[in-house]
Amino acid sequence: MRRAAAVALVLLLTASMLAVPASDVSADDGDMVLIDMGNGVTYWCSAGSSSTYAGLAEEAAESLGLAFQASGGTVTAIGGMTNHSVGTQQCRWILYVWDGSEWTAGEGTEYSGGTIAWGFYPDASIVPAETPDNPSAWTMHRGDSSMSGSSDSYGTTEAVSPMEWYRTYTSGYVDSSIIVAGDYLYHTTGGAYGVSGADGNPWVYCLDRLTGEIVWSYMMTKGQGYEVTTPLVVGDMLIVTATNWNVYCFDRYTGEVLHTLTLEKDYPYDENMDVAWEGRTFYTGATTPVYDSGAIYFGTSDGHVMAYSVTRDGGFELLWDYDPDDTYSNGTYSGVKGCFYFHAPVIAEVDGTRMLFIGSYEGYAYALDASTGREIWVERMIDLGDDNIPHPGTPGSVGNITVTDDGRLIICCDDGGMSSQDGYVVCVDAATGKGPDGSAYYWKLEVLMGNAVVSDGGFYAFVSPSANGTSTLACADGTEMDLIQAVYRFDMDGNVVWVSEEYSLVKASITLADGIIYTADYSAGSYWPSGGGVTALSAEDGSQIWRLRLSPYSLDSYNMVSVTVIDGKLYVGNDYGAVYCISEVAGKQYGDDGEIVLENGFYHWSWAALIVVVAALFVFLWRFY
Template identity: 45%
Template sequence: MRKVLPIAILSILLLTMVPMIPVDGVVSSDDVLVDFGNGQYQWYENKGGSTFISVLESSVDDPNIIKDIKTTKTADCGWHCYQWDGRWVDKGIDLNTSCSGPIAFGYYPNGFAPVSTPEYPTSWTTLSGSSSSTNVSVSHGQKEPKMPVEWYNTYTTGFVDSGLVVAGNMLYHTTGGVYGATGGDEDAWVYALDRFTGGIVWKYHGIKGAGYEVTTPVIVGDYLIVTFTCGDVICFDRFTGEIKDKIEVKIDPPTNSSGNVIWDGRVFQTGGTTPVYDSGRIYFGTSHGLVVCLKLSSEGKMSIDWEYEPPCEEDPSGNYIGTRGCFYFHAPTIAKIDGKRMLFIGSYEGFVYALNADDGKEVWVKRVIDMRDDNRTAPGTPGSAASTSLSPDGSHLLVGCTDGALFSLEGFLIALDPKTGETLQVDGKDWKLSALFTSPVVTDSGFYTYVSPLSSGSKKFMKVDGSEIDATTAVYKFDWDGKVIWKSRDYQMIKGALTLDADGILYGTDYSAGAFWPTGGGLTAWDSSNGEEIWRVLLSPYSEDSYSMVPPTVVDGRIYTGNDFGAVYCLSNIQGEGTEEERVLALQTVGFAHWSWYLTEIVVVLSIIIFIILYRRTINV
């Protein structure tokens, strides 16, 4: 009897337990990875071969990529061959080396390897997905997500305003401090999470800078690089959180003899902008008005490769005549233009700077916005040249401009010639759309963006068929002439960039808080072919001021996002437990029709039957 009763009790407990949530299976294949060393990568089916060059030529269907891998190299960065052995093993640069199993080609310096692996094939290592600011993921998202969200994590240490970067089984982000808080809740924090559970793997407690942190970390090999508003730039071991190196950038802009900042634009005491990694270098701007290029050694040590310092001058009357200005959190954009690696970045002085990314030499500088005489939100300042994005063919540099305020009253999107900085022309007029635009999602056929019309901006946009369409608060697809291909229904406000997945689904996070649902607090998916809404869900938990500027990150069927509630959410095809309020609401809404009541009833009946059977056996014993 002593042996059988515990079995009866155990059987009942097993029946009444909540089923465990399944975890994604391990991906295993002999596929070929091509990692371009800038956040972009592509997997190809391995079609056979005994050497790296034979596999490359049989498997990769793009002759330009094959040519690039065969020929491209800089002073200390080139295409390396890797073979999988539980990790990427660097086999050198000789393409005639023999190989077997999963292999990779990666454009890196010695000592670095791709972060995408056969085990975890998808990564999102930098804001916008790559140094060229595409906002396109090669991964699959969700057509039918389950609610409540698979998991969420909330913090007391401030807003989640950074983008969310992912490599392997880990997700990284910062929190930005709580206004008016004391102690650790007002400081800078970095978190590394298990991306399948939301559990904290490690965290870093930094010092308070400006009181908010909005830059997005960048993943480089085994390292995570974060810029902080106190001026620190820290390289972490991304697996353990150990600090490998720390440097400091200035946050004091140049002043005149009266102690006033020389330039006209707004000044943010925020250190470095969001960094990007490209071809063996880390790039960012600073609030001090410099563009910085860092080398990163295989041991995680950082050193300055070059700095670009725009001129900063006044005329005899005290008027500013230089081109130097504050760089806020906007990341640089890097791409090859006519074979030359170029860097583009905009400032709060209203200038766009085009530099040679290899040596920092200036190619061209152009002021794209100048509102010093009529800036209603920040009188006397020229405005901001914010986002910079390149068309895939390198013909259009899109620049989003605003008056420089959090809630702007003026703004527009313009297209420049990346080679010269000259404004492109369409139908004999400057390529310019007057409204506010999120950082574009760029594709061969056009770009996607959320548009906020302004009282002084465009009332209508031209369509590709020659007709006009009302400018309203909606998601749009434009062609590269700036003409509307389609427009979604209206949505109240989106400020973070949209993200496009491999299935052609667009995702966007509402700026407005969940307390305003259904007009706020949502995550929405659209069909990128026509703008039709596929699904829209409320992100919970939330608060009355849980605003969001976080672009969704799409990795292996999961969508990650965050907001000012200090929350990170994971949405997938796995239904999470949700909050207590959500569970109560579900039961109140459907009553005894809810699936849990049926499950409970079945479990109870089976438990009673099993208990009776086992109890009778114990009596007979």
């Protein structure tokens, strides 16, 4: 009898350990206030004690350290985002009320309970992507319109293999970033490489992000044969730019095509019908788009920068079109126009003005008034000419641009090659494009650098040597160090604070979430352990927390997709034509013949520990009880 009781006790203890739930922010946590800046930046906090909607917004802003203004019960500014127009369209702070399943437009001034949101949008039909049930989202490339690369969600310190799930396609590479809103995940594929017919057409996919199952898909018409831009979530719409020169607006829940915008080509040609500028030229249509102040912004490969509004009922409407100055006369081309490819515009507030920054393959950086399209400054940041190793005679490219907290820009310049060999990084004033007192820059690093992530008075970036660059870097403590290919933390003067161990090349932007930096190797899984992996590093000192190989893989499953971090799960894609979900939950392990070797959930170290503890307890009670 005692032994039977012992067995029952062990089973009861085991069941109790299995029943421990994970904690999530949800609608059951009480009334909440969401501040949605309308550009990918959001803030959640508990509802305060005010009896008015505007009062709740003021209490929330105060608790978050955000500036606040209201007039007659109407919110007019939060966190520096003030009601204003882009082109002919007005953007304003709009009240939303959560009805238990969706956001609806709020009415009146008096608050009587429930979760609410204040969102910066042009129309109440555009609602926040985040909800009490899903309080984290990643609605555009690098998370927000400033391309911060910083997630307010959390990843994991204990990733396990096999991964929670993966999905593979026969429709081409996954080279877009992974976008997440609610329970859905969005990305594109480029079409099968080197084939004719429909098999070469690119696709848009919506997946259930918890299972990897396809919710809907849409086949686009073929353009240039590669798709590297990232979709954009605006309310219940999904915006996709494609190399066929279309911009699509989908119902993001059903995949219905609501509107299609076809862009016109406007390249500057010479008398031989060759493109007249000096830089590299692509024929790929719009860049990755961003959304800010009620407008969709993108550059185009023929040298324009555009702002459009979009609504579910009205479709796309042009707000402004910036066409840089250029002339071609008597065999001579002059001007600052150049090809915009892949890199999204960057939007930030500078001295009270919403400004847009973007770089071209003509070597220029451009700064515009994001509300009007007015040119503020244009500066040539790189001009390699005949010294350009992969593309002689071309100036090179201004690619990644990062805005710092003190009003400067970190601008990455390179030779414009697919695998850049030469380049450097400069830091300039965002208001002028110059350094102090009209000089060229504040500081310059002769290295190749990916997108920087600014945090706590410094920035993180993956750095690799440049062919004609430096072999050493200055450190914040006054010493020098040998340059290695690794993740670095710099102070705002470009001095090294710490460096990680050396890693293989990373092309994808790094992501920062909850004190952890996530990177994805460019090389394929066949190069493991030197390549083919996703790595988690401590943001405090650069030490490696974990490293996991993306599997399945091939000899050429290269990666240019940054890691998306949402609620303990990491999403990434690559040239295997796959999307992977990494978490603390183990997925199914497949044998050589495709049979399932291991079912979900029993691969994490905690299960092994649990089994050991239960076995020991069973033996003890069996012998001594």
